Amino acid sequence: MKEFDLIKQYFAQRGHVRKDVILGIGDDCAITKVPDNQHLAVTTDTLISGVHFLADAPARSVAYKAVAVNLSDLAACGAEPAWISLSLSLPSYDEAWIDEFVNGLYELTEYYSVQLIGGDTVTGPLALTITAQGFVPPDTELRRSNAKPGDWIYVTGNLGDAGAGLDILKGNIEASAEHRDYLINRHYYPTPRVLAGTSLRRTANTGIDVSDGLVADLSHILRASGCGATVHVDRLPVSSALFDTVGAQQAYRYALSAGDDYELVFTVNEEQRGNLETSLANANVKATCIGQVNGYTGQLDLRLYDAKYELDKDAGYEHQF
Amino acid sequence: MKEFDLIKQYFAQRGHVRKDVILGIGDDCAITKVPDNQHLAVTTDTLISGVHFLADAPARSVAYKAVAVNLSDLAACGAEPAWISLSLSLPSYDEAWIDEFVNGLYELTEYYSVQLIGGDTVTGPLALTITAQGFVPPDTELRRSNAKPGDWIYVTGNLGDAGAGLDILKGNIEASAEHRDYLINRHYYPTPRVLAGTSLRRTANTGIDVSDGLVADLSHILRASGCGATVHVDRLPVSSALFDTVGAQQAYRYALSAGDDYELVFTVNEEQRGNLETSLANANVKATCIGQVNGYTGQLDLRLYDAKYELDKDAGYEHQF
Numbered sequence: 001m002k003e004f005d006l007i008k009q010y011f012a013q014r015g016h017v018r019k020d021v022i023l024g025i026g027d028d029c030a031i032t033k034v035p036d037n038q039h040l041a042v043t044t045d046t047l048i049s050g051v052h053f054l055a056d057a058p059a060r061s062v063a064y065k066a067v068a069v070n071l072s073d074l075a076a077c078g079a080e081p082a083w084i085s086l087s088l089s090l091p092s093y094d095e096a097w098i099d100e101f102v103n104g105l106y107e108l109t110e111y112y113s114v115q116l117i118g119g120d121t122v123t124g125p126l127a128l129t130i131t132a133q134g135f136v137p138p139d140t141e142l143r144r145s146n147a148k149p150g151d152w153i154y155v156t157g158n159l160g161d162a163g164a165g166l167d168i169l170k171g172n173i174e175a176s177a178e179h180r181d182y183l184i185n186r187h188y189y190p191t192p193r194v195l196a197g198t199s200l201r202r203t204a205n206t207g208i209d210v211s212d213g214l215v216a217d218l219s220h221i222l223r224a225s226g227c228g229a230t231v232h233v234d235r236l237p238v239s240s241a242l243f244d245t246v247g248a249q250q251a252y253r254y255a256l257s258a259g260d261d262y263e264l265v266f267t268v269n270e271e272q273r274g275n276l277e278t279s280l281a282n283a284n285v286k287a288t289c290i291g292q293v294n295g296y297t298g299q300l301d302l303r304l305y306d307a308k309y310e311l312d313k314d315a316g317y318e319h320q321f
Numbered sequence: 322m323k324e325f326d327l328i329k330q331y332f333a334q335r336g337h338v339r340k341d342v343i344l345g346i347g348d349d350c351a352i353t354k355v356p357d358n359q360h361l362a363v364t365t366d367t368l369i370s371g372v373h374f375l376a377d378a379p380a381r382s383v384a385y386k387a388v389a390v391n392l393s394d395l396a397a398c399g400a401e402p403a404w405i406s407l408s409l410s411l412p413s414y415d416e417a418w419i420d421e422f423v424n425g426l427y428e429l430t431e432y433y434s435v436q437l438i439g440g441d442t443v444t445g446p447l448a449l450t451i452t453a454q455g456f457v458p459p460d461t462e463l464r465r466s467n468a469k470p471g472d473w474i475y476v477t478g479n480l481g482d483a484g485a486g487l488d489i490l491k492g493n494i495e496a497s498a499e500h501r502d503y504l505i506n507r508h509y510y511p512t513p514r515v516l517a518g519t520s521l522r523r524t525a526n527t528g529i530d531v532s533d534g535l536v537a538d539l540s541h542i543l544r545a546s547g548c549g550a551t552v553h554v555d556r557l558p559v560s561s562a563l564f565d566t567v568g569a570q571q572a573y574r575y576a577l578s579a580g581d582d583y584e585l586v587f588t589v590n591e592e593q594r595g596n597l598e599t600s601l602a603n604a605n606v607k608a609t610c611i612g613q614v615n616g617y618t619g620q621l622d623l624r625l626y627d628a629k630y631e632l633d634k635d636a637g638y639e640h641q642f
Contacts, residue, residue, distance in 0.1 A: 022360060023464065026545075028397035028529060029362040029455075031462050034355045039343060041350040042438060044406040044452060048445035076349035085365040087408075087450040117363060120450070124369035129408045129441070129450035131365060134350075141352050143344065208349060224347070 010102050011086075011116055018115045020082065030117035032083060038135040041079035045069045049126035054169060059097045060104035061188035062128070067108040068192045069211065070132035072262040075197030076209040078142045079134035081112050086119035087129040112194055142200060142207030142266065147225035151205055151267035151293040154276075156196045156285055158239040159214055160251055161186035163258020179241040190262040196285040200266055203276035207266040213257040215311060218265055219300055228296030233304045237288040256302070256311055267293055331423050332407075332437055339436045341403065351438035353404060359456040362400035366390045370447035375490060380418045381425035382509035383449070388429040389513045390532065391453035393583040396518030397530040399463045400455035402433050407440035408450040433515055463521060463528030463587065468546035472526055472588035472614040475597075477517045477606055479560040480535055481572055482507035484579020500562040511583040517606040521587055524597035528587040534578040536632060539586055540621055549617030554625045558609040577623070577632055588614055 011025055023031035034040050047066050049055050057065075071081050086105070090098075109116060114132075165187030167173045168180055175183060193209070200207055206225065208217050214236070222229055236255040243251050268276045280287050294301075302309040332346055344352035355361050368387050370376050378386075392402050407426070411419075430437060435453075486508030488494045489501055496504060514530070521528055527546065529538045535557070543550055557576040564572050589597045601608050612624075623630040 022459075023462065027465050028394040029364040029400060029462075031398065031457065032361045032363060033459075034361055036357070040353045040355055040361070042353060042404070042406060042452075042454070043350040044408050044440050044450075046408040046410060046441045046443050046445075046450065048410060048443055051443060051445050073349040077352065079350060083363070085363060085452055087365050087367040089367060089369060089448065119365050120367045122367050122369055122372060124367075124372050124448060125446045127410065127445060127448065129365075129367065131363075131406055131452040133363070136352065138343075138354075141344065141350075144348050 010098060015106050016110055016113050016115050018082065018113065021115050021117055025116065025118050030083070030085070032117060035135060037137065039138055039141070041074050041077050041134045041136050041141065042131065043070055043073035044129060044131045045073065046127065046129040058188065059100035063101045063104035064108055064189050066128050066130050067105055068190045068262060070130045071108065071112060071114070071192035071194055072190070072209040072211070074132055074134040075193045076142065076207045076264055077136060078140055078197050078201040078207065079136040080198050081114045081132060081134040081194060083115050083117045083133045084109065085117055085131045087122070088119065089122050089124035089127045091124070091126055136201070140201040142204055144206055144208055144221050144224035146205045147221050147227050147267045147293050148205060148269060149227055149293055149295040151269050152273055152289050153218070153229060153231065153265065153267050153291040153293060154287045154289050155210070155214070155237060155263050155265050156193050156287050157263040158237045158242070159210065159261050159263060160242050160254030160258055161239050162190060162260040163254040164242050164245060166260070173246060175245040179245050182241045183245065187260065190260060192262055193264045193285070195283045196264050196280065196287070199279045199283045199285060200264070200276065203272040203279060204266040204268045207264055210259065210261045210263045210265055212259045214265065215256050215300060221265070221267065222300060223298060226297050228294045228299035228301065229291055230294060230301045230303060231291035233302050233309045235288065235290045253311070331419060336427050337431055337434050337436050339403065339434065342436050342438055346437065346439050351404070353438060356456060358458065360459055360462070362395050362398050362455045362457050362462065363452065364391055364394035365450060365452045366394065367448065367450040379509065380421035384422045384425035385429055385510050387449050387451050388426055389511045389583060391451045392429065392433060392435070392513035392515055393511070393530040393532070395453055395455040396514045397463065397528045397585055398457060399461055399518050399522040399528065400457040401519050402435045402453060402455040402515060404436050404438045404454045405430065406438055406452045408443070409440065410443050410445035410448045412445065412447055458522070461522040463525055465527055465529055465542045465545035467526045468542050468548050468588045468614050469526060469590060470548055470614055470616040472590050473594055473610050474539070474550060474552065474586065474588050474612040474614060475608045475610050476531070476535070476558060476584050476586050477514050477608050478582070478584040479558045479563070480531065480582050480584060481563050481575030481579055482560050483511060483581040484575040485563050485566060487581070494567060496566040500566050503562045504566065508581060511581060513583055514585045514606070516604045517585050517601065517608070520600045520604045520606060521585070521597065524593040524600060525587040525589045528585055531580065531582045531584045531586055533580045535586065536577050536621060542586070542588065543621060544619060547618050548614045549620035549622065550612055550614045551622045551624060552612035554623050554630045556609065556611045574632070
């Protein structure tokens with residue numbers, strides 16, 4: 001396999017072309033232009049076969065998810081995506097696999113007008129690293145460290161579907177044909193909440209995406225902000241597919257601790273709450289208030305219908321498939 | 322191993338801090354600012370154990386080389402380095418190895434005032450991907466496609482040392498103790514030609530770095546520019562260490578086809594030649610004129626004292642250790 005030929009053949013002649021890309025794939029560097037009065041948001045995520053995705057995951061999903069995970073990080077900061085670089089490590093040259101992979105990649109980049117500006121293709125164990133870049137106006141980025149006692153805690157979309165989808169694939173749980181497809185798709189093809197992220201810029205105090213599970217990711221915000229929080233487990237948004245498949249108790253557990261949902265968790269103060277809800281409604285983004293930040297540093301108080309709720313300690317996401 | 326703790330412990334509290342980094346390691350994204358009137362150069366390179374470096378390479382070298390390779394790509398476009406993101410895949414948690422790795426990383430980033438702005442740490446086969454970003458004034462970047470017939474071909478530094486160093490490590494050749502250390506160091510710790518790259522901006526027509534070997538990399542320029550070239554093998558710059566160790570004939574072969582030297586090859590027209598030599602001399606960069614571009618598309622004519630020189634066909638760099 002000639003890595004140059006591979007890159008050229010599959011990537012150089014396809015995909016969205018942006019005006020702010022002055023020199024794209026094919027040289028030592030890409031050359032781009034950040035718009036005046038915008039800051040640059042940069043994130044990098046690596047996905048390894050058998051660690052971050054099932055070894056037999058469809059190629060389309062591998063690419064789709066890798067892009068989604070990175071766009072999700074941009075969204076969590078309120079950034080609008082612009083460019084990605086891809087480093088792809090392949091054990092062998094499998095044209096059908098690569099075709100499917102490229103389709104999955106361009107599916108998302110086309111949708112969000114993101115351009116692939118470069119990368120690397122190497123021989124090695126199946127793994128990929130994407131660096132995504134986007135723009136955010138100065139002083140509007142969402143930081144983990146800005147939560148304040150009294151802030152309301154919101155989450156976009158539904159939680160727990162991706163975890164249940166993975167458990168279906170692993171044979172741990174069963175679902176009806178319809179729910180099965182829905183939940184597995186939520187695992188294989190997560191939706192990055194790009195529009196939600198940019199809608200939150202001037203109203204939310206903090207944001208993070210749910211990659212490791214709600215409890216783990218909300219805890220990152222609380223630690224960085226020196227706060228605590230109360231979360232009402234009964235208010236967690238779960239899909240009817242998840243609810244019907246595993247029942248309420250197990251649905252809550254998925255919602256709290258399964259990762260890979262890539263919904264956004266954010267906090268907003270009382271004053272901005274109305275503006276935020278209007279802004280999200282205009283963008284057609286579903287968001288649910290699930291609790292409130294308080295001053296009890298590092299404490300996450302889970303409540304089920306106002307009674308204390310205990311989450312199994314070993315229910316956290318382990319990044320192992 | 323908790324990946325967050327690992328990142329925090331080793332990376333968050335150390336290294337160069339730049340004013341254009343608004344938000345560094347620890348959030349979903351880094352937030353940075355590109356200076357007004359500068360374009361952004363972006364490059365990504367992956368190094369895999371056993372493919373791009375010896376499985377028993379020192380950790381310091383693994384990190385150093387990964388940074389050098391990326392800064393070299395920026396230099397090849399004439400860009401000044403600013404930030405890197407690191408994705409590190411580690412099979413296990415080995416504190417001594419990580420310490421040494423971090424030292425190698427910061428050795429180069431400190432020297433070039435580059436800030437590590439983020440990344441990812443995952444469990445998997447030993448591999449790392451770095452995305453490096455830098456600045457280049459509009460319309461001054463060096464592209465592969467701009468060579469013109471008549472351009473003089475130059476190369477910085479010496480060629481072939483890194484390839485000989487690798488062959489010493491593999492037991493293929495022997496060297497005196499002094500030369501051995503020098504050549505192995507050139508393999509393990511290549512110097513990115515950062516200052517050379519920025520010095521070439523307004524005078525050179527094209528640039529590329531020698532990662533796959535002079536013949537392979539110069540051919541990229543010729544193909545992209547629709548040109549041919551004559552290269553005088555006897556004028557290739559080789560170190561006395563390489564010359565003393567393997568003799569002239571073998572030294573030429575290393576210089577032509579061994580990779581990993583990370584010197585810059587560039588072309589300049591007659592008119593700019595004097596300015597370029599002055600500019601490189603001011604920056605204290607050694608560069609040697611090794612030939613000339615011509616109009617015979619795709620033909621690379623190698624000459625040894627004006628006689629035709631044939632390079633073994635299978636002498637190309639194979640990216641396999």
